[in-house]
Amino acid sequence: MADKRHSYSYPTRIEYGPGAMKDLTLIVKVSGLKKGLIVTDEGIVKVGLADQLKGYFNEAGIETVIFSDVKSNPTEENVMDGTKIYKEEKCDFIVGLGGGSPLDTGKTVKVMATHDGPLAKYDDTKGGDKYIEDNMPPFYAIATTAGTGSEVGRSSVITINSIKTIIYSPYMMPDIAVLDPTITLSLPAKLTAATGVDAFVHNLEAYIMEVFHPMADGIAKEAMEMCVKSLNTAITNGNDVIARGNMLMASAMGATAFQKGLGLNHAIAHALGALYDIHHGLANAVVLTEVMRYNVSRETTKEKYASLGSIFGVENDAEKVIEAVEQWVELLGMNVKLSALGITEDKLADIEAYAIEDPCYPLNPKVAEKGDVIKILKNIL
Ligand SMILES: [Fe+2]
Structure with missing residues (x-):
């Protein structure tokens, strides 16, 4: 237990x-x-x-x-x-x-x-x-x-x-x-939410990485389920030791799994953090579903997304999983638009330029072309 x-x-x-x-x-x-x-x-x-x-x-x-x-x-x-x-x-x-x-x-x-x-x-x-x-x-x-x-x-x-x-x-x-x-019981709700989504994204990005590492994949999938089961409880009832413990473990599991690497979600989050001082977890949450919508056109990634259906209680269908992730992010209070963070359309090229230089950018399973990050971000303005 x-x-x-x-x-x-x-x-x-x-x-x-x-x-x-x-x-x-x-x-x-x-x-x-x-x-x-x-x-x-x-x-x-x-x-x-x-x-x-x-x-x-x-x-x-x-x-x-x-x-x-x-x-x-x-x-x-x-x-x-x-x-x-x-x-x-x-x-x-x-x-x-x-x-x-x-x-x-x-x-x-x-x-x-x-x-x-x-x-x-x-x-x-x-x-x-x-x-x-x-x-x-x-x-x-x-x-x-x-x-x-x-x-x-x-x-x-x-x-x-x-x-x-x-x-x-x-x-x-x-x-x-x-x-x-x-020792994590007193963490404020907003920080719990932001760091918790970061842990989820570590697991998700590791999971879709096309590197042969079934041990890491198993860890990542289990940890995503723990996040979905426990993060909202940890946010709404910070004193719940079991929810807090599950999130600590899911976080450690994420870092274990991402020895495989991280992808585009983190490349963009790093840019948002470096250029606009946006909290790393929040930055990951803001772009999460749009990056999934971008990645889903790659067949191997689509299959991986689809395999997460049971975690969210939906069919093993990539589109349904993305919708479920979107609803989950909303439930956590993390569905923030870029405009609410002070980011306007004229800033998107700078964000993309920074993301392209990030070490996570070339690791994304779907190879991103110049202009793709701008397209993703336009949908979140
Ligand atoms: Fe992260």
Whole structure:
């Protein structure tokens, strides 16, 4: 049951359930580690979660230092500041506590704790992964939102000289991902909705990706069903531990599945986020059904969409599934038009130009041509 504690070892060790955050401190104690750096952000400090975790470590007899200077788009400076404290304080493990930003920063501090700089040396698009060795301190990731799934991811996105840079290595996978639904109960409804749709889209885009990975496909399909069953409950009754737990798990499953890749939905969402500061989850929700309508002309994608009928209680028919997704997004209060976000027709070419450069753009199963993104966006104005 989703309100009980469980342990899994795929894709990494997962400690799931109410109380899992406290239990992590006991696991760390058994492993003989002495002093940890908690990487988090100011928002998490404000709600008292960082102190709560520090208190649990204290009870277990383990010293910790809190580093919370992490921006929403974490920078090289954030990483290097965290690394400096890690070294000065003679820490021997790192805990990331937060959404994607603190977790990505913590993962990268782990790299820089044992590797020489500059950080740009490890830029994945320039083959930097080959310099990252398996000699890094343990890193534990505690998710406080259900969306990015960074707690089970092997990469981070860090801004270096204003450029979003991917740092990747299989050795960056957190040693333990902690999914404790009780620490997500106070997430506001709007954020729950936006991050929840992001988790759904991770699974959907991974599912339609034409890469042979039946394990990922199975995970993605199950996680989409969990989102459809639980997201509205998590929004309308934030204290529902089972719904919160299902969304945390669906988020982690999404990041597990999207090792296959992400597509056009994310390419456009990244553009909307970068150019107009629109929340990543909301941006994904806004374009979701129109991207599906665009993709459905590809036969393999159409078949995949159709196979989702039972999740929505409709026939296995792609058009019916798209209609059902549209109704679901409306139910969640996420059917927002671009004009309501201040985006007018004259901006669409810029959005497309940015999306075309996004690494997710060429991965979309249906090959998008110049002008296609503008056509998609025109339908959402
Ligand atoms: Fe996403």
